[in-house]
Amino acid sequence: MSIKLAKKIDSAIISADASQIYKELDIGTAKITSDEMQGIQHYMIDVINPDEDYSVGDFEKTVNNILNENGEKNEKNIIITGGTGLYIKSITDGFAKLPSKNAKIRADLESKSIEELQKILKEMDEKSYTEIDLSNKLRLVRAIEVCILTGGKFSELRIQNIRNNNYEFLKIFLTRNREELYERINKRVEIMIAKGLVEEAKKVYNKYTESLYKISSIGYKELFKYFEGKITLDEAIDEIKMESRRYAKRQMTWFKKEKNYITYNLSEMSEKQVLDDILKKWEKF
Template sequence: MKHDLIVIVGPTAVGKTKLSIELAKAFNGEIINGDAFQVYRGMDIGTAKITPEEMEGIPHHLLDIVDPGDTYTVSDFQRDARRQIQAIHQRGKLPILVGGTGLYINAVLYKNYTFQDEPHNPAFRKELERFAAEHGSKALYQRLLETDRHAAKSIHPNNVKRVIRAIEKARNPSLEPEAEKVKEPLYRHLVIGLSMNRDELYARINHRVELMMAQGLMKEVESLAEQQLQNSQAAQAIGYKELFPVFSGHYDQAEAVRLIKRNSRRFAKRQMTWFKHQMQVHWFSMDQVEQTFTKKVTKIMEFVAGKMN
């Protein structure tokens, strides 16, 4: 049976979180995180993770489910999000998937969005696993450096699983996630997209970065550095990767903040391009000059009610 599902997408800082709360209250919903980095514990400020107070009693799912040193893939998210959607429906509630990671959201929505998780050569994987057990993770990592130095830069030497996967990909580049060309929806879903004029959005992004720094983002990144997680998957998030070099003296905090703002703006632009070309979205402008937030929410609610009935 196909289930009803609301999806809220859009660039960073556009207002997705606030809208999701209002829709959840209006339609008896529960919210599923659709952001690739909010799944990590201890990464709250830099990912703009919703606070318990901001939740207003609305249940949220797939937040703080893995440690920052762990690997969490899009196929992991696909599995977990679909389980949450089913569980929410069993409770008689409406699932609302919210986030800016388009690949993750598409992976949930379409039944034929599959991934090649199994190795093409199981014997070769076993060989690599034995090598790591006998010679250690550093020796295995050296093999990756010799095979694909570029891939090795983004992987911590102690993450044996990811190192093995990277060696496999270097040996067989076809080992990549795939989606069927013809997309068949798994759910009866409605995608709401939030947009904003560039100047206003960029100003909001710059202000958010300043607020994050005031809230203690530096201490959050320092905690990851103390755990030697600079090369982990989680540490590649914008707002974190720019601050690690401050601790090594590569540049100062002011330069890091400048880079976070710049990279966040560039990311927002990429998000909009992706959503416009990869998804069927009903767009709503969040420009402040047009209407108040309350009026915008009312308009979106009326649209959703008409489509979901």
């Protein structure tokens, strides 16, 4: 849909997908191919290696540079598309200026277990403990690191936002009825497996053995467990489906809470109807 819209309004596209910024993670992130781009310029895809650190702050800085440069030249409309709510919010609503990462603190925290990190975060910032994904080691490390470096609470500091662009945004949220959405997610995973996700994940597993814990994208971390002999391939595929459904549920919760989004349900409207309506709203906007 973003491609069709981009053609209609002469727009470039910025991906707001926290997994598609990584090189080599192609099938499992359903990364757009150059053929699928149909000549539309895309930004923020294949930015870094999968074991490199990348934060919302890095995304916010790079994307605002793209937007502001584009604005100065008065070149094009821009579509930001993707499902990483925090990435999108950092651009539309602004972003808190949190301290840069500290190698010494980070190394110390990364040597601890997930359970130890959860305990530390709960003691330092209970609100963050209730809000973030407690199974994501990188998120835990970052939240604790900010608490240590600032003496404040990550949950409070991360909402003190400064917006670094002069754009206005027409915000669109696409959804489907839950049953249909989950069915499509399960089918999507099966398509990824058929396209060679297991083989792609194995290459990543062999190449980044020492830093696999940094690769937390759905579709890869589950297969890593299979390669380690902890679960069967069928169990890994079931876990990918389950984690993808959970992620979709979290996305729905996130975007329903956000302000000023126009919601379209593609279980109830055709893609053409949605596109036509977006274009009408865009003209007024």
